[in-house]
Amino acid sequence: MASDDGVTAGLSDDELAEMYHLMLVTTLADERSAREAKAGRLQAAFYPVRGMEAVCAAMGAVLDADDKMVSTYRNLGDALAKGATLRSIMAELYGRAPGMSGGKGGPMHLQDQAVGFTATTGIVGQGLPLAVGLAMATQLDGESRAIVTTFGDGATSIGTYHESMNFAALWKLPIVFICQNNQWGEHTAIADYAPDVELAKRAAAYAMPTQRVDGFDPIASTRAIREAVERARAGGGPTFLEFMHYRLTGHTGTADFSYVPKDELAAAMERDPAPNFRRWLAERGIFDDDALTEIERRAQADVDDAFTYAEASPFPDPATIDSDVFADPEFVRSLNHD
Template sequence: MRGKVLPVHEAGHDAMTNTLPDRAALEWMYSTMLLAKMADERAADEARKGLLAAALYPVRGLEAVCAAMGVAMAPQDQMVSSYRNLGDALSRKIPLRAIIAEAYGRMGGTSKGKGGTMHLTDNERGLIATTGIVGAGMPLAVGLGLAAQLDKSDRAIAVTFGDGATSIGAAHESFNLAALWKLPVVFVCQNNQWGEHTPLAEYAANPNLAERTAAYGLHAEAVDGFDPMATLQSIGGALDRARAGEGPSFIECRSYRLTGHSGLSDYSYVPTEELAAALARDPAPTFRTWLEQNGHVDAATLDQIEQTAVETVDDAFAFAQQSPHPSPDELMADVYASPEGVPTR
């Protein structure tokens, strides 16, 4: 168990069919991948047109990982995410309306428009925190894991972060502490191969992040993050171990960032061949082909899912744009639980 590093399943979907979820779950996964892709692209369009004033961190390339987390995680499980959180939020079944309204800073958003795109939270659906600080979610997940362990609950905690976050001290402190205390935490590294604008191999002496993290005495494995079935199996296994009291896991989901680091940022520095190879495995269309070719879901149903996704995205943006702005009294609300005597400016 300790220090186990598995190879990446470069072969694609056919490698992992022994844990096939039921048809409803497969349909949900496809729908979620589509929503992540389409909402992401729509948000970028709105920002480009000057109609959406929000920092955007695209999730294109991570759709399969997010869909897999949505199926693997149980309703009582909790998640800590980062600024690149659209797919994570969908995996927790947070309505797209609330996600997009938060991006518009409206009352219909997850935080009444006071958190914004980098700070989606929905306690009821188990998205406990999203942080805009690289790597800072991992200590929070350790704390949530401690709470779950003290509660003797069957709750597991998943924390998502990019490959860039594995460089920061908080990550290494958290790997050690979670392993030391055998906490029910799954570290889900959404490795998109780029730390901001620097490729992994240029900032890590050992770019095999799973191998590096295994040294902390936790279960670490790498998986093909473009393969939703393989990713589902890896994350599901990690959650099972967490619930069984076997401690934390580090799952390095190897993917590729299909866009710039942030909303409208330059992407010209990315090698053309690498990007083309990654785009050839674009999660949602690749998954559709696989579902159809293997007879898991028929074409008419997939067409219907696509049509529904288009409508859901349109509806979410319309809802967000019509949702009221926070009233002026929201400025001072929620700073303190008991604000008696604290300053007002």
């Protein structure tokens, strides 16, 4: 960990325990989902979040139920951070009816309006204009909430990224742009598609506060997100945060990632967020080994429960095939009868 001795970003012991729990659940569920994807038991592709757990835990510690989030398809940790249940997430990945989107959307379409997990987009960069629209609505309605949108480093080269940043800065919208820079745009290293790999520097051109943050450090991440969220809620306008970490697995749960330089991956694995946070908590005497072991036991039990629940849940009723779609039901039925 990179935090100074004694500094916990104002987090209570209960909040630190919950952060460690969320990181563990994300890691364990991520690794098990990848195995299930390789075994062909999921109904949709799975996009791992390994390496991003610290930022997800920080969002969970800072964001309120009233804040809204628009995420990307690499969203397991984002959804948990915003308050979605692991049961509903896994049921969706298995294509089961109790899933977040009724088992019909998969990771590309996770959403839970009850907790402010407003939308997920499967198209790179397309979540930003949705979040900007939510931020404009928040401003017009005079509400005090933050809109958060998460995206990968590759999205910063998409046209809608630049349009969204410009619009948010011009209107001083209450939005936090969270770039989860994992160093890879699918199978392309960032240096091979970006002439300047310091994305916060690029964002600064839009005259908004920007910051590059150690994305392996949950305490530093919490400080940065809290400051940006409080600025947004207070009417101080947008912030761009670039969290530096590394994708610890392939682009998808089944993808080969032998193209990743072995020395880079080994160095990144040395900073694996959950094990390093455990060590940090223990070294500072915040929790003893028994307390940490209990958090780990609870995390494993929660993951086991969610997968058991998902596998045992029913598939969607075929009669609902033409619901939840942007089309006239009669027209859809006519197609099915041809």
